Each structure stands twice: as C-alpha cells, then as structure tokens.
Amino acid sequence: MTQREVVVIGGGPAGLAASIEAARLGAKVLVVDENKRPGGQLFKQIHKFFGSRAHNAGIRGIDIGRQLLKDTEECGVEVWLNSAAIGVFSDNRVAVLRDGRTEIVQAQKILMCTGGSENALRFPGWTLPGVMGAGAAQTMINVNRVLPGKRVLMVGSGNVGVIVAYQLLQAGADVVGIVEGMPRIGAYGVHAAKVRRAGVPFFLGHTIVQAIGDDHVRQAIIGEFKDGQVVPNTEKIVDVDVICVAVGLRPLTELAWMAGVKHDFIPEMGGWMPLHNENMETSMPGVYVAGDIAGVEEANTAMDEGRLAGVAIAQSLGRIGNDEAEAKKQEIRDRLAALRMGPFGERRQAAKQRIVERGVN
Amino acid sequence: MDMRIQHHPILGDTEPVRMVKITVDGVEYEAREGEVIAAVLMANGIKVHRHTTYRHEPRGIYCGIGQCTDCVMTVNGQPNVRTCITPVEDGMVVETQDGFGKRGGTK
Numbered sequence A: 001m002t003q004r005e006v007v008v009i010g011g012g013p014a015g016l017a018a019s020i021e022a023a024r025l026g027a028k029v030l031v032v033d034e035n036k037r038p039g040g041q042l043f044k045q046i047h048k049f050f051g052s053r054a055h056n057a058g059i060r061g062i063d064i065g066r067q068l069l070k071d072t073e074e075c076g077v078e079v080w081l082n083s084a085a086i087g088v089f090s091d092n093r094v095a096v097l098r099d100g101r102t103e104i105v106q107a108q109k110i111l112m113c114t115g116g117s118e119n120a121l122r123f124p125g126w127t128l129p130g131v132m133g134a135g136a137a138q139t140m141i142n143v144n145r146v147l148p149g150k151r152v153l154m155v156g157s158g159n160v161g162v163i164v165a166y167q168l169l170q171a172g173a174d175v176v177g178i179v180e181g182m183p184r185i186g187a188y189g190v191h192a193a194k195v196r197r198a199g200v201p202f203f204l205g206h207t208i209v210q211a212i213g214d215d216h217v218r219q220a221i222i223g224e225f226k227d228g229q230v231v232p233n234t235e236k237i238v239d240v241d242v243i244c245v246a247v248g249l250r251p252l253t254e255l256a257w258m259a260g261v262k263h264d265f266i267p268e269m270g271g272w273m274p275l276h277n278e279n280m281e282t283s284m285p286g287v288y289v290a291g292d293i294a295g296v297e298e299a300n301t302a303m304d305e306g307r308l309a310g311v312a313i314a315q316s317l318g319r320i321g322n323d324e325a326e327a328k329k330q331e332i333r334d335r336l337a338a339l340r341m342g343p344f345g346e347r348r349q350a351a352k353q354r355i356v357e358r359g360v361n
Numbered sequence B: 001m002d003m004r005i006q007h008h009p010i011l012g013d014t015e016p017v018r019m020v021k022i023t024v025d026g027v028e029y030e031a032r033e034g035e036v037i038a039a040v041l042m043a044n045g046i047k048v049h050r051h052t053t054y055r056h057e058p059r060g061i062y063c064g065i066g067q068c069t070d071c072v073m074t075v076n077g078q079p080n081v082r083t084c085i086t087p088v089e090d091g092m093v094v095e096t097q098d099g100f101g102k103r104g105g106t107k
Helices: A013-025 A061-074 A132-141 A159-171 A188-195 A254-258 A299-316 A322-337 A340-360 B037-043
Strands: A003-010 A029-032 A076-081 A085-090 A091-100 A101-112 A117-120 A130-135 A151-153 A174-180 A202-204 A206-213 A216-228 A238-241 A243-245 A249-253 A263-267 A271-274 A288-291 B019-026 B028-030 B072-075 B078-082 B094-095
Touching: A003 A013, A013 A029, A013 A061, A013 A299, A029 A085, A029 A101, A061 A299, A085 A101, A085 A254, A085 A322, A101 A299, A117 A132, A130 A132, A130 A299, A132 A159, A132 A243, A132 B037, A151 A206, A159 A174, A159 A188, A174 A206, A174 A238, A188 B094, A216 A243, A249 B078, A249 B094, A263 A340, A299 A322, B019 B037, B028 B037
Parallel strands: A003 A029, A003 A101, A029 A076, A101 A288, A130 A243, A151 A174, A151 A243, A174 A202, B019 B094
Antiparallel strands: A085 A091, A091 A101, A117 A249, A206 A216, A216 A238, A263 A271, B019 B028, B072 B078, B072 B094
C-alpha cells in the first residue's frame, strides 16, 4: 500500500495553500486532484480580488492561481493530476482512481478540500441544452475561451451572477438581463455598478418561469415574483440562447460523509457541511476540511482556512512547536475574521463561530 | 459558426497552438491540442451531447467542471465520458450518446 504523511484531496485554492503551508513546515504532502490542471476554480476568476494587501487585493484570481502553482512546485509538494479520490475509509485510507486503476493511499492526516458545487433551479425547460450553471459559462469563456451563446439571461444577482454577467460581456456576448427574485441586488455594489454602466437591466422581484426551445434554448419567459409565486399576467418573453443559473453553491461533502464525519445543516454556508473545530479538524481524528467544503465562501477565505489547516496538521505531526504554531494560527484566524467583516461577511462569521462552538465531539 | 473568443480585454489574444482533428458523429472538426472535447463542440455550435434513456430529451453542458455528468458522450467507443473535463486527442471519435450508450459506440 502506498503511504503518505499528508493527503490533500482537491488542489484548488484551499488545498494548495494548505499544502504549501504544511510542506514549508516540513510535512510530506501529496495532493490528489481529478482535473488535468491544479488550481481549482481560480483560473476562471479573471476579476480583481477585494480585501487588504494580505488578501491579494487588486490581484486577479488567475494570477493568484499561477503564484500558488509556483509555490506548490517550489516547496516540493507532490501532485497527482487526473486522479479522483473516490473513497475515504477507516484508519485514514484514501482510494484514488488513477489511469483506470484504484490505488489505496494510507495517510496519517487527510485534508479534504473538495470545494463546492452550484445549486440547480428547477423550472419547465431547465434541462434544455443552453441552460447551465453560471460557473459553467464562466469556465467556458475564461478557461476554454468559447462562448456558450450570443444572448444570455442571468438568473441570480449575487456576486457569481453579476461577475459572470460582466465577464460574458467582456467575452463578447450580449447579456439581456439579470433576474433576481429578491427586491434588491445581491452582489457587492462595485460589481453591480459595472454591469449597470454597461447597460444590462436588472429585473428585481422577478423569476424565470420557463425555458423554451426544441433541442436547445431559444427563449425564456420571466415574470414578477411575489410571496413565492409568479404574479399572473406579468410574464415577458425574451429571445436568448443561454440561461445561466447563479443561485448559490453548496459544499461538496460526499467524501466527508463517507469518512463518517459529523455534519450539520448550516444555511448561511450553503447547507449540509462537515463540522470542524478551530483547527479545521473534523469529528474524525486526523481528518481536516478547508475551503468551500467547510462552508461556501470565497477564494480568499478558502486559502486562509487551508493555511490554518496546514499549520494545524504540521503541529499535530510535531513539525512545529506549539507556541510557534499557536502564534501562526492566531495570525491566520485574525485575517479570516477581518475577511468576514461587513454586512456580507458577518453572517458567515457568526455561522463559523456557531459551528466551532457546536463542537465536533 | 465559430464561437471561439479570439480577442479578450483581460486575457489577450488566443495563442496559436498545434491543431488536431476529431470527428463528432462522423463530421471532422479542428481542435486546439489539449482543450476539452466540450470546447470543440461549443466552438462549432453543437449543443446536444446526448439524449436521455426514456424520454429521449436532449442534454448538453450544465456544470462544466465534471460534476453533473450531463455532458457525457461516447468517446472512442467508451460511453459516459465527461466531455467537459476530457482533453481531445488527435483522431478521437466522439458520438452523441443515446441513453446509457453502447460499448464500442454507434449510439
């Protein structure tokens, strides 16, 4: 059986940041990722990030991704690509599907950074080709550099919906509108202002009623939305060939459930998620979580949670003294608290506090 | 129809790469070496990747990152290949999949 000190599942922002931190402190780290390239979803984030300088403010996600890859390589982290973790068993064994064969890796510590997945929205026609997650459209335009269509309707005005709408414009598509069930825009003002300046209308208090098409989307029906119902006789038909759905994400938790980790339903963080303590360790000793699996937030929080887990893992392996480790962890926790300030962050900060207080035992 | 983004205000112009050839339902298409199968289809305006087993409804790209399996097709005779994360190879044979597909290909 293959043996590794630390196995990190998922090489996105959380997984890579954790690996770099743990490896720099002397741990031997293996990252497994099912994609052909590490970096997770960072390479489709072509917008500049917010925050302080410690949080890469003003730097585009794609450039943060490049730096992470460079650091990962420089500090000697082993990376298995095209390798899907398909099972986590007792005694910290991980099953990895590689080249059509399953390999069992015995780990001392496991860190799960599996990320999140986009929520779907069911409406008549939602399965037609052309209806897709906003993240899918973003991958297509920014990573694969192809347009999914020419005329796009965005459903959801949160940060993902509004940022992807703007990036669709940058890629050359026409965004005919952004539909939002709530009476107000969900995204940060600076992102919303950019699409408004570009002339994209917001349909607030509206919802998608139906997607129409034969073998792909040709039209969308939208209507006013009140008390969970479409208001009769308010429907409008718009010609579109793509409908993007941006209605939130949820943690990708299959492996954590399989490992027997205690979960709870935390609505602010996207739903069912593994509980963890202030070191990102779960109810299963030696199994840690970081990033969107530990509650859907942003790439910046994912990276800092990864670093926190990385230090905690190195500490538990005896690679760093307790005093030094506690100081490092406190510094990261302070940064995380700073990221979770303000009207958007404080709900998440409160939720995180609740998770840690609830305890993993 | 070419849906490729040649010029981009942030990402710049598309860099030239070696081109390979794949066939989709018997029609030959040019593909950029290393890109995913779904990108070639989308670049050429092909939206239907498969039809469902019982109702024969069309399905295409949904998540784009290998999670939802809506975009699976029969590739080199193997059904249920996730086209959004599988890179092209020269001479690759891609087919629209019917239902669960058939090992060896042709629907």
